Amino acid sequence: MIVRGVRGATTVKANQEKEILDATEGLMRTICEENEIDPENVAQVILTVTEDLTATFPAKALRRLAGWTHVPVMCAQEIPVPNGLEKCIRVMITLNTTKAQSEIHHVYLNEAVKLRPDLQLTKDS
Structure with missing residues (x-):
């Protein structure tokens, strides 16, 4: 086994608790499904939000x-970069x-597909 990072992002339409939690859960489920992730093998998860998400x-x-x-x-x-992706x-x-770097599927949903259009696996939802 080797330590790897798996990235992902999604967006929401409103700064509302239910929307943020549902979007985060959906993103995590998709990442875990695409990469066959067992939580027992996860060392840590870091989540960031843009400054407009405070709910x-x-x-x-x-x-x-x-x-x-x-x-x-x-x-x-997240760092509040001018003209950055909102919400x-x-x-x-x-x-x-045991996966190679090339076997890791990074997942970008909703408007976040704009962040990494170069990656093969992108999803709209």
Whole structure:
């Protein structure tokens, strides 16, 4: 096994707790499905939000997922870059895996597909 990072991002339309939690949960489910992630192999999850998302901590969404209770999760705020993508939630999962870098599927949903159009696996939802 080797330590790898898996990235992803999504956006929401409004700064509302339910929308933020639902979007975060959906992003995590998609990332885990695409990469066959078992929470037992996850060292940590870092979630960031743009400064316009303040209604809740997106980390709360992971507690709704089976097996994620003991995984360390941290939230932070993105750097407020002028003209940056608004209402965006980003995630970095650090995990142990046997996959090669080229086998990792980074997932970008909704408006966040604009962040990494160069990656093969992008999803609109």
